C-alpha cells in the first residue's frame with residue numbers, strides 16, 4: 124500500500140522546468156533523511172553531481188542539502 128507519498132510536480136530552480144517528484148524519489152529521499160523537496164530536476168541534478176565530481180572539492184557548493192554528513 125501507499126505510505127503517504129503521492130507523485131508531485133516541482134519546478135526546477137536551475138532550468139525552471141517542471142519535473143516529477145515521483146513516489147520512488149520521495150521514498151529515496153525519506154530513506155536518507157531528506158526533509159526538503161529537491162530543487163533540481165533529474166537532468167540538472169545529474170549535471171550538478173557530475174560537475175561537482177569533476178571539480179573535486181575545490182569549489183564551495185552552496186546547496187549542500189543533498190549531502191548529509193555523518
Ligand SMILES: [Zn+2]
Nearest residue numbers: 135138164167
Ligand atoms: Zn532543471
